[in-house]
Amino acid sequence: MKITCIKCPLSCSIDIKKEEGGLKIEGYECEVGRRYAIEEMEKPMRILTTTVAVKKGIHPVLPVRTEKEIPKNLLFDAIEILSNIIVEAPIQYGDIVYRNICGTGVNVIASRDIKRI
Amino acid sequence: MLEVDVAVIGGGAAGLAAAIKAAENSKVILLDRNDELGGVLPQCIHDGFGNFIFKKMLTGPEYTQFFIDKIEDLPVDVKLETTVIDIKKDKRIIAISREGLLEIQAKAVVLAMGCRERTRNQILIPGYRPAGIYTAGTAQRLINIDGILPGRRVVILGSGDIGLIMARRFKLEGAEVIGVYEIQSSPNGLPRNIVQCLEDYNIPLHLSHTVVNIHGLKRVEGVTVAKVDGNLQPIKGTEQFIPCDTLILAVGLIPENELSKEIGIPIDTVTGGPFVDNYMETMIPGFFACGNVVQVYDLVDDVTLTGEIAGRYASFYAKGILNQTRRIPVFRGRGIDRVVPQFIREDSKDVTLYLRVKNIIRDAKIYVRDPNDNIIYETKRRIVKPAVMEKIRFTLKGFYGNLTVGVER
Numbered sequence: 001m002k003i004t005c006i007k008c009p010l011s012c013s014i015d016i017k018k019e020e021g022g023l024k025i026e027g028y029e030c031e032v033g034r035r036y037a038i039e040e041m042e043k044p045m046r047i048l049t050t051t052v053a054v055k056k057g058i059h060p061v062l063p064v065r066t067e068k069e070i071p072k073n074l075l076f077d078a079i080e081i082l083s084n085i086i087v088e089a090p091i092q093y094g095d096i097v098y099r100n101i102c103g104t105g106v107n108v109i110a111s112r113d114i115k116r117i
Numbered sequence: 118m119l120e121v122d123v124a125v126i127g128g129g130a131a132g133l134a135a136a137i138k139a140a141e142n143s144k145v146i147l148l149d150r151n152d153e154l155g156g157v158l159p160q161c162i163h164d165g166f167g168n169f170i171f172k173k174m175l176t177g178p179e180y181t182q183f184f185i186d187k188i189e190d191l192p193v194d195v196k197l198e199t200t201v202i203d204i205k206k207d208k209r210i211i212a213i214s215r216e217g218l219l220e221i222q223a224k225a226v227v228l229a230m231g232c233r234e235r236t237r238n239q240i241l242i243p244g245y246r247p248a249g250i251y252t253a254g255t256a257q258r259l260i261n262i263d264g265i266l267p268g269r270r271v272v273i274l275g276s277g278d279i280g281l282i283m284a285r286r287f288k289l290e291g292a293e294v295i296g297v298y299e300i301q302s303s304p305n306g307l308p309r310n311i312v313q314c315l316e317d318y319n320i321p322l323h324l325s326h327t328v329v330n331i332h333g334l335k336r337v338e339g340v341t342v343a344k345v346d347g348n349l350q351p352i353k354g355t356e357q358f359i360p361c362d363t364l365i366l367a368v369g370l371i372p373e374n375e376l377s378k379e380i381g382i383p384i385d386t387v388t389g390g391p392f393v394d395n396y397m398e399t400m401i402p403g404f405f406a407c408g409n410v411v412q413v414y415d416l417v418d419d420v421t422l423t424g425e426i427a428g429r430y431a432s433f434y435a436k437g438i439l440n441q442t443r444r445i446p447v448f449r450g451r452g453i454d455r456v457v458p459q460f461i462r463e464d465s466k467d468v469t470l471y472l473r474v475k476n477i478i479r480d481a482k483i484y485v486r487d488p489n490d491n492i493i494y495e496t497k498r499r500i501v502k503p504a505v506m507e508k509i510r511f512t513l514k515g516f517y518g519n520l521t522v523g524v525e526r
Contacts, residue, residue, distance in 0.1 A: 004316075006309040009505050046313065047164045049176055050289055051261055061264035063162035063178050072317060079289050093182050111162060112178035 003040045005033040016041050045069035049111070052082050052097060056116050057089035063111040064097050066104075074102045082108065089116040121146045121194070122435035123428070124210055124223035126201050126376065129156020130417050131408020132229035133184040134424030135431065139227070140191045143432040146221060147193055148212055150200040154188070155181035156231055157254065158417070160261045163282050165309070169418035180417060204380050208403060224435035225403045227427045228377055228391070232370040232409040234279075240368050244330045249337030253279040253367035257286065266290050268363025272340050273297045274328050278306040280367025285314035287365075294320045295361055298342055300327040300349055305504055328364065329356065337362050370413045380404065387455045388412035394444050394460040395468055397427035398434075402441070405431045412457050412471070415506040419471065440464060450486070450523030452476065454503065461513070461520065469510045474501045474524050483509055483524045487517040 005012040005028065014027045014037040023041075028034045039045070047069050051061035070078060078101050087097055091114040098108040123139040125132045128149030136147040153159065158166070161177030168174055171183075188195065199214035210221040234252040251259070251267055257279070259265045271287050273280050276299035284294050297315065302325050304311055315322055323342070329351050330341035344355035372390040374382075382391045383400045390411040391399040397407050407427035408420040433439040444460040447470065454473045461468055474481075481501040485494040494511035501507055501524060509522075 004308055004312050006307075006312050008499075009308075009502060010500050011308040046317070047174070049163045051162065051264065053264070059262055059264070061261065063159075063176060063261060065162075065164060065176050065179075075289075075317075093179065111176045112159065112182050 001041060003037045005036055007032045007036055044072040046072045046075060048075055048078050048108075050079060050082055052085040052087055054091065054114055055086055055088045057091065057114040058117055059114060062087060062091055062097070062114050064108050065111055066101060067107045067109050070101065070104045070106050074104065077102050078108075089114045118209075118220045118222055119146065119194075120222045122223070123225045123227060123431045124148065124208070124221055125227040125229055125428070126204075126210075127156065127229035127231055127408075127410070128154040128195070128197070129229065129231050129408065130158060130181065130184070130420040131231065131410070131424035131427070132156070132227070133181070133188060134421040135227040135229055135405075135407055135428030136193050136195075137184065137187055137191060138425045138428030139432040139435075140188075140193050141429075141432065143435050145193045145432075146223070147188070147195045148199045148201055148210075148221075149195075149197055152198050154185050154195065154197070160254070160258045161282075162261045163286075166417050169416060170421060177417075184421075201376060204376055206380060206401070225405065225431040227424075227431045228374075228382075228399070228404065228406040228410050229408050229424060229427070230373045230376060230410045232372045232413050234366070235369045235371060237366060240366070242328055242331055244332060245334055247331070247333040247335055247337050249333070249363045250331065251363065251365055253277075253283045253365050256283055256363075256365055260286055260290060266292060268292060268337075268361075270295065270361045271363045271365060272328070272342075272359055272361045273365045273367060275299060275367035275369070276301075276304040276306050276311075276322060276324075277367045277369065278310050280365065281306040281310040281314040283365055283367065284320050285318055288318045288320065292363075294318070295359060296321040296323055298323045298326040298328060300325070300345055307504075327351065331364060332358070337364055340364055370409070372410050372412065374410060377404075377406065377410070382406075385455075385459060387449075388457060390457075392459045393457065394462050395426075395458045395465055396430040396439075396462060397423055397458070398430060403431075403434050405434075412455065414471070419506075419508070445517065446519050448519060448521045450521040452478065452524040453522050456522050465513055467510065467512050469508060470522060472507050472509070472522060474503055474507065477502050478524060478526055480526060481524050482526070483507060483522070485509070485511060486521045486523065488519050493517060493520070 095110040122143035125136045158177035158181035166180040203211040208223045212219040339360040343351040405427040407423040443463045456472045
C-alpha cells in the first residue's frame, strides 16, 4: 500500500507491502517515516473529535475528544455511540463524557467548560 | 469615559495573549464583539493546536480554555458583545455594547481583530443566489457551536486546512461529501489533513478543478465543475454537473483591517496587514498589532507568541518606558514571497522572522544579508514550501543597516 508520511513537510510517499520474511518498505527518508508506515499498515490510530448534545447549557452541543488515539477502524462505531449521548450542563473541561469507548480503554472527555443557563 | 493603559481589540488567541501579558504591569481592557472569548478557536474542535507551546496536540477549545482561565484570574476588564466602531489617532476608542455607547481613552492600543474568510463575491462564481452556500468557517460554527447540520450532500471548493477539516466533519455528522475541488495543481492544506480528513474517509480530491456555476433558485441544487488550464482558466468541454444541496467555500483568509485603515496605519499589500517591527508596533507609535490581523499564520502558537510580544511592549509604551529607536527595514530577497516583521528595531538583539517562500525548494538555504552582501545568518532546511510558513531566529551583533532575506538551493 501507498502511505503519505505526515511526520514532516517532506511528505514522503512510502510504498509498503508484506513479503515472505518481512516487510518491503520503499520511499522513506528517515526512521520516523519507516516506523510511521509500519504503524499505518498494521494498526492505524486516530484521535476522534466530535460534539455531543447538551441539556441546559449555554450552547446546544459540547465539543469532545478521545483522550488518546483509538484504532481508525473504530471511528464510526465511536461516532455512533457519541451521537446518542446527552450530557447536562454545567460541564467542566476534562470531564469524562463516556468511559472506555468501544472497549479501547480510552475515555471521551469534554474539550471545554459549558455553563448552565 | 473609561481610562486604561492598554486597550486590546479582539479576544481571540492573539488578543488573549496580549491582554494577559500587558496586565503584568498595566491596566488593561479587552474588547470583543462575540459573546464569548477565544475568537475562532471554540469552533475548531479538531486537535492539532499547541504543539509548540504546550508540547501537546490540543483541540481549539482546550487551547483557548487555558488562556480564558488565566485571564479570569487577572484584573483585565473584559467586555464581550462590544464592537469597536472607531479608533482615533489619540487612542480614543468608540464602541457599542449592551451598556450603550462606550468611550475609552487608552495610552496604547493592541489591534488583534484576526482575519475573515473570502466569500463567493471575492472569487466571482456566477449563478443564482440560493441558500446552501457557506464559507467553511460559517459551516463550522453552525455544526460545532450551534449544533446545526447545514446540508446533506456537500461539495467543498478549496483544499485549505479549514476545507479539509470540514470535509471530515460533515462526513462524521452523517452528510455525504462528494468531493473537494482545488483550482491549483497541488493541495493547499497540510499533508496530515489530506490523509486524516480525506483519505481516511475516501473523500476524493480533484486538483486543477473549480466550480464555474451554482444552480438552484431557493436552495442549491447542484454545481458545475470544470477542469482548469495552466492559467487557472476553465477548459471548455470539461464541465460536469454535480447534484448537491450545499457548497462550502474554503478559499482563503484575509486580515481584517478596516479599523487599522481608518486610523491611517500603513498596510503591507503583500500580507494585507499593518507593517510592524519586531515589537509588533505598527508605523504609528503606540499602536501595536498581533496575530492574523498582521498576516495569516499557519500555527496558533505563533499567533499567541506575537500577541505576547505586542502586549508586553504596548504596556511598556503606556508606561513611557519603551525606547524610541530607529528601525532597520527587512527586504524580501530572492525566492521570498513575504516576511514579517518588515522592520527591526535597531536596539534589538534576538530577532524572529516569519517568512513564506515563492516556490518549493529541496535542500534549501535561508539566509539574511547586510547591505554589503555579507551573510549574517544562515540556516538549512530539507525542504521549503509556499504552503508552510518558515520561522528563523538569529542574534544581531551590532549595526547592519538594511537586511535582506533570501532562499536558494
